[in-house]
Structures are given as C-alpha cells and as structure tokens.
Amino acid sequence: AQTVTQSQPEMSVQEAETVTLSCTYDTSENNYYLFWYKQPPSRQMILVIRQEAYKQQNATENRFSVNFQKAAKSFSLKISDSQLGDTAMYFCAFKNSGNTPLVFGKGTRLSVIA
Amino acid sequence: ETGVTQSPTHLIKTRGQQVTLRCSSQSGHNTVSWYQQALGQGPQFIFQYYREEENGRGNFPPRFSGLQFPNYSSELNVNALELDDSALYLCASSLVAGDHNEQFFGPGTRLTVL
Numbered sequence: 713a714q715t716v717t718q719s720q721p722e723m724s725v726q727e728a729e730t731v732t733l734s735c736t737y738d739t740s741e742n743n744y745y746l747f748w749y750k751q752p753p754s755r756q757m758i759l760v761i762r763q764e765a766y767k768q769q770n771a772t773e774n775r776f777s778v779n780f781q782k783a784a785k786s787f788s789l790k791i792s793d794s795q796l797g798d799t800a801m802y803f804c805a806f807k808n809s810g811n812t813p814l815v816f817g818k819g820t821r822l823s824v825i826a
Numbered sequence: 827e828t829g830v831t832q833s834p835t836h837l838i839k840t841r842g843q844q845v846t847l848r849c850s851s852q853s854g855h856n857t858v859s860w861y862q863q864a865l866g867q868g869p870q871f872i873f874q875y876y877r878e879e880e881n882g883r884g885n886f887p888p889r890f891s892g893l894q895f896p897n898y899s900s901e902l903n904v905n906a907l908e909l910d911d912s913a914l915y916l917c918a919s920s921l922v923a924g925d926h927n928e929q930f931f932g933p934g935t936r937l938t939v940l
Contacts, residue, residue, distance in 0.1 A: 756931055
C-alpha cells in the first residue's frame with residue numbers, strides 16, 4: 713500500500729521569505745501523481761500544485777514550486793515570497809493512475825508571520 | 827471556492843444513532859469520493875462512487891455506506907455511530923476523463939458524536 717509521510721507537523725515563516733515543506737512517499741508503482749493541497753482554517757481544501765511522475769521537469773505555479781526526486785521518492789513544496797494568506801494546513805497526496813483515491817499525509821501546519 | 831457543496835455544515839449526534847451526510851458534485855463531474863478527516867490528521871479515503879456504483883473502498887466497516895444519484899450527487903450514511911466517528915467528512919468530485927482525475931473538495935461536514 714502507498715504511504716505518504718510529512719515529517720514537519722508545524723512550520724513558520726516570515727512574510728516575504730521562502731519556506732520548504734517536505735514530503736516522502738512509498739510506492740512500487742511507476743506511473744502516479746503527486747499533489748500538494750492547501751486547507752485554510754475553516755475553509756475548503758484546494759489544489760496548490762500537481763506533478764506527474766513521468767515528467768522530469770518540476771511543476772511550478774506562480775510562487776509555488778516542487779522539487780520532485782523520483783528515485784528518492786521525495787516531493788517537497790517551496791513557497792516563495794510567503795504571504796499571510798498562505799497560512800494553512802498543507803497536505804501532500806499521492807494518487808495512482810486511473811480512477812483511484814488520494815492517499816494523504818498527516819499535513820504540515822504553516823504559519824506566515826508578519 | 828470549488829463548485830462542490832455539502833450539507834449540513836455541522837452535526838451533533840449521540841452514540842448508536844445514524845447519520846446521513848450529503849454532497850452535490852461540481853457540474854459535469856460523475857465521480858464522488860468521501861474522506862474522513864480526524865482532528866490533526868490527513869483525510870482518509872472511505873469510498874468512491876462512479877455512475878451510481880461503488881468503485882473502490884478504503885478500510886472502513888460496513889456501517890459506512892453510500893449512494894450516488896442519477897444527478898451524481900451523493901450521500902454518506904453511518905450507522906451505529908461511535909465516538910471515534912467524530913471527524914470532518916469531506917466529499918470530492920471529479921470527472922473520469924484523463925488519468926489524473928483532479929478532485930475538487932467540498933467544505934466538509936463536521937460530525938460530533940457524544
């Protein structure tokens with residue numbers, strides 16, 4: 713079974729600084745997808761960024777980028793120029809190809825400090 | 827915000843009771859997945875419905891059951907409630923077209939079992 717590990721329960725960063733959230737996963741599959749989801753306090757979970765395992769190029773979405781190391785099974789999220797609105801729980805998630813469910817890590821609570 | 831809605835927002839029940847949670851999927855989506863998110867944890871997959879049929883189930887007992895209707899909305903039913911069923915219940919809708927099947931989450935129903 714696939715597992716996702718987020719080793720940082722809580723992190724904080726100063727506004728405008730850069731922070732990196734860690735995620736490792738375990739799978740024997742070769743074709744899969746990785747995601748970072750953001751869950752703000754009392755608000756809906758939304759997708760931040762997605763990476764296809766077959767793509768070597770790291771995904772980027774504005775201030776958000778990933779460092780995908782397939783051999784190491786590592787998938788970290790870098791947030792640049794952190795903003796107060798980035799304060800949230802961040803979940804790393806894994807998904808096999810096809811119509812399969814997401815497997816989530818336990819999350820990292822990120823606080824952006826003014 | 828995503829186009830996925832859930833009702834009710836909050837619910838308080840006592841042990842042994844039964845509960846029904848509802849989810850309206852985003853327009854055009856034919857798949858609904860349900861997740862249980864205990865306090866301080868990542869979401870855990872309960873089951874998924876595709877075109878009114880159960881299409882995958884996580885490690886949850888049979889007292890967790892569901893339905894999907896012709897309009898692709900869905901219900902989660904939990905019988906014989908236990909204290910450990912207290913959690914945020916999330917539904918996510920997706921369209922089975924393409925491999926990554928991005929899931930869009932609703933705001934969740936907070937269930938408290940006393």
